[in-house]
Amino acid sequence: MQIALFQPDIPQNTGTILRLCACLGVAVHIIEPAGFETSDRHFRRAGMDYLIMSG
16 A cells, blocks of 8 residues: 655644554655645654654
């Protein structure tokens, strides 16, 4: 299974989905443009750095 987020607007919901996918070992794809910055720096600031490191 894979999850695709089509132009997500709410970073908190996106973060929750990313953490869930990381725990379950499911691939997630963010289809841009998103309503927020999706760079590595912004993900680290949001406390999701383990997602980048594990991927």
